[in-house]
Amino acid sequence: xxLSMEHLRKEYPNGKVAVDDFNLQVDxxxxxxxxxxxxxxxTTTMRMINRMLNQTSGTITIDxxxxxxxxxxKLRRSIGYVIQNTGLMPHMTIQENIEIVPKLLGWxxxxxxxxxxxxxxxxxxxxxxxxxxxxxxxxxxxxxxxxVRALAADQQIILMDEPFGALDPITRExxxxxxxxxxxxxxxxxxxVTHDMDEALHLATRVVxxxxxxxxxxxxxxxxxxxxxxxxVTNLIGEERLIRAQPNILTVSQIMLKTPVSxxxxxxxxxxxxxxxxxxxxxxxxxxxxxxLQGFVDLDxxxxxxxxxxxxSRFTNRKVFxxxxxxxxxxxxxxxxxxxxxNVPVVDAKKHLVGIVTRTALVDIVYxxxxxxxxxxxxxxxxxxxxIHAAANHEGGDTAE
Amino acid sequence: MKDLxxxxxxxxxxxxxxxxxxxxxxxxxxxxxxxxxLGAIVGIPLGIxxxxxxxxxxxxxxxxxxxxxxxxxxxxxxxMLGLGLGQTTVVVTVFLYSLLPxxxxxxxxxxxxxxxxxxxxxxxxxxxxxxMMTIRxxxxxxxxxxxxxxxxxxxxxxxxxxxxxxxxxxxxIIIRGTNATNGGAIILAGALPTALMAIITDLVLSxxxxxxxxxxxxxx
Ligand SMILES: Nc1ncnc2c1ncn2[C@@H]1O[C@H](COP(=O)(O)OP(=O)(O)OP(=O)(O)O)[C@@H](O)[C@H]1O
Ligand SMILES: [Mg+2]
Numbered sequence: 001x002x003l004s005m006e007h008l009r010k011e012y013p014n015g016k017v018a019v020d021d022f023n024l025q026v027d028x029x030x031x032x033x034x035x036x037x038x039x040x041x042x043t044t045t046m047r048m049i050n051r052m053l054n055q056t057s058g059t060i061t062i063d064x065x066x067x068x069x070x071x072x073x074k075l076r077r078s079i080g081y082v083i084q085n086t087g088l089m090p091h092m093t094i095q096e097n098i099e100i101v102p103k104l105l106g107w108x109x110x111x112x113x114x115x116x117x118x119x120x121x122x123x124x125x126x127x128x129x130x131x132x133x134x135x136x137x138x139x140x141x142x143x144x145x146x147x148v149r150a151l152a153a154d155q156q157i158i159l160m161d162e163p164f165g166a167l168d169p170i171t172r173e174x175x176x177x178x179x180x181x182x183x184x185x186x187x188x189x190x191x192x193v194t195h196d197m198d199e200a201l202h203l204a205t206r207v208v209x210x211x212x213x214x215x216x217x218x219x220x221x222x223x224x225x226x227x228x229x230x231x232x233v234t235n236l237i238g239e240e241r242l243i244r245a246q247p248n249i250l251t252v253s254q255i256m257l258k259t260p261v262s263x264x265x266x267x268x269x270x271x272x273x274x275x276x277x278x279x280x281x282x283x284x285x286x287x288x289x290x291x292x293l294q295g296f297v298d299l300d301x302x303x304x305x306x307x308x309x310x311x312x313s314r315f316t317n318r319k320v321f322x323x324x325x326x327x328x329x330x331x332x333x334x335x336x337x338x339x340x341x342x343n344v345p346v347v348d349a350k351k352h353l354v355g356i357v358t359r360t361a362l363v364d365i366v367y368x369x370x371x372x373x374x375x376x377x378x379x380x381x382x383x384x385x386x387x388i389h390a391a392a393n394h395e396g397g398d399t400a401e
Numbered sequence: 402m403k404d405l406x407x408x409x410x411x412x413x414x415x416x417x418x419x420x421x422x423x424x425x426x427x428x429x430x431x432x433x434x435x436x437x438x439l440g441a442i443v444g445i446p447l448g449i450x451x452x453x454x455x456x457x458x459x460x461x462x463x464x465x466x467x468x469x470x471x472x473x474x475x476x477x478x479x480x481m482l483g484l485g486l487g488q489t490t491v492v493v494t495v496f497l498y499s500l501l502p503x504x505x506x507x508x509x510x511x512x513x514x515x516x517x518x519x520x521x522x523x524x525x526x527x528x529x530x531x532x533m534m535t536i537r538x539x540x541x542x543x544x545x546x547x548x549x550x551x552x553x554x555x556x557x558x559x560x561x562x563x564x565x566x567x568x569x570x571x572x573x574i575i576i577r578g579t580n581a582t583n584g585g586a587i588i589l590a591g592a593l594p595t596a597l598m599a600i601i602t603d604l605v606l607s608x609x610x611x612x613x614x615x616x617x618x619x620x621x
Pocket of ligand 1: 012013014016017018036037038039040041042043044045
């Protein structure tokens with residue numbers, strides 16, 4: 001475990017409890033995004049990691065070492081720090097800015113210069129920019145420098161407080177790509193505070209959702225989209241985003257009917273007709289006695305046979321189209337819709353029949369995703385989206401507690 | 402000498418007493434410089450200190466303000482009671498009057514440094530001292546120098562008045578002119594170099610101020 005925060009609490013001198021019982025274990029190479037309403041304690045939590053603030057109680061360890069026993073100045077030199085307004089020194093050249101921490105650490109002039117060239121390349125900016133001053137760079141370029149400056153002394157943990165908040169969407173996206181590259185390809189660990197849910201979901205390996213100083217949910221972006229912990233999270237993510245994300249996070253098993261009507265091949269035509277009549281269906285799925293899907297029988301096929309004692313195996317249609325229970329709807333929907341079938345059996349990894357998906361259920365999901373959030377007085381087409389809709393339109397849904 | 406015009410008389414005065422004027426000029430200049438230098442030695446650290454402990458700033462700046470409101474002649478007289486006649490009293494007076502502009506500008510300069518830059522410096526692992534020497538002071542230096550510039554101009558004025566309590570200098574020439582009948586030229590002989598001194602020091606310091614303003618652009 002690279003970074004561990006346990007039972008962190010921060011109470012400001014004015015009595016304001018900004019962070020309460022915060023717990024988080026961060027592995028090397030993770031990208032943690034803190035998101036939450038304004039004043040929820042994101043900045044406070046982040047600043048305790050490099051001891052810009054000291055916690056009231058609780059422990060933070062890095063590589064197993066308690067940071068409260070470390071020299072704060074040394075600690076800060078080992079942790080990258082990027083803030084919203086870049087914090088570049090206006091009276092220092094880009095090179096001098098990049099070299100700040102290496103210089104504090106006593107690196108030789110040559111080694112520092114070499115590092116500066118490396119860093120400007122990493123920032124994907126021209127080398128001659130090193131001699132310029134921050135005021136001569138665009139906001140996006142400045143923040144690129146701000147990001148690579150935080151890595152210049154090979155820091156492993158990088159703290160970022162709304163680093164791209166002041167940038168336009170296109171510049172922001174290119175900077176997001178930069179940090180994603182640093183995390184994925186250089187194995188850097190990021191603690192990243194943001195207000196932008198898309199940014200958090202796009203970049204993070206895990207998202208920490210905060211409200212009033214408490215963690216509301218800590219999970220991967222997929223899981224948060226799949227199971228928002230409560231109404232607060234649903235609202236924070238937004239109905240629109242949740243519904244749009246459904247095809248890519250819902251699995252087939254989540255929308256299938258779990259009681260498919262099936263029959264074994266040793267039964268007879270009469271049995272099949274009785275069953276269809278009882279359950280009011282026109283198709284039966286055929287499974288062997290272990291539940292493995294064999295095929296299906298259709299009412300049309302049955303009509304042509306007159307002998308009621310014919311075993312089902314004789315007229316089972318073995319060309320059956322089926323889907324895996326754990327596949328994502330987004331990945332299977334095209335295939336299902338193109339087949340033009342009414343119902344699709346769902347099987348597990350060993351081809352055991354576990355359910356059935358109706359074409360209508362699928363179309364509803366896809367329709368909702370295309371349409372986005374329905375109006376408050378309108379129901380989403382798919383019942384699975386109804387919960388999201390209800391939560392999002394619930395009165396007072398803005399606060400967690 | 403009466404047949405010469407005012408300017409003629411002035412030139413005549415300078416040509417006969419050139420060395421005397423020059424030595425008085427030097428004296429006035431040095432007394433002002435000593436006073437302001439002392440003011441800077443005390444005022445800059447005080448300004449820095451109250452920028453770190455801001456609760457103290459109203460007290461310190463308030464006190465300096467009070468000093469400033471006392472008319473300089475009154476201040477000279479009061480100090481004279483304790484320190485006697487002579488240059489020391491004038492140096493101390495200049496010192497007291499230079500405190501306000503220097504403290505105020507140092508304080509303002511310190512506070513005008515972008516808090517984000519300070520936060521980044523500390524967050525990157527600079528000690529308090531390093532933040533002071535590499536960020537705070539360089540970024541507020543021009544404002545501090547502007548304070549010293551102000552103080553020096555005030556100081557020159559006070560030093561000239563200081564001649565009344567026997568500190569010598571250009572003020573002596575002016576006083577002599579006021580006592581003489583038709584002493585207009587003599588007054589000018591003291592006043593013009595005084596004005597010149599004020600203007601030149603101001604120009605020199607504004608040049609220094611510009612030189613010390615940290616570069617933020619690679620163009621010039
Ligand atoms: N120095 C301070 N003294 C007292 N209270 C503070 C101080 N700093 C922050 N707070 C309070 O602590 C709470 C958490 O603040 P924090 O800055 O951590 O929030 P945040 O989640 O980063 O908010 P934002 O999204 O607006 O940046 C807020 O209610 C804030 O008003
Ligand atoms: Mg914040």
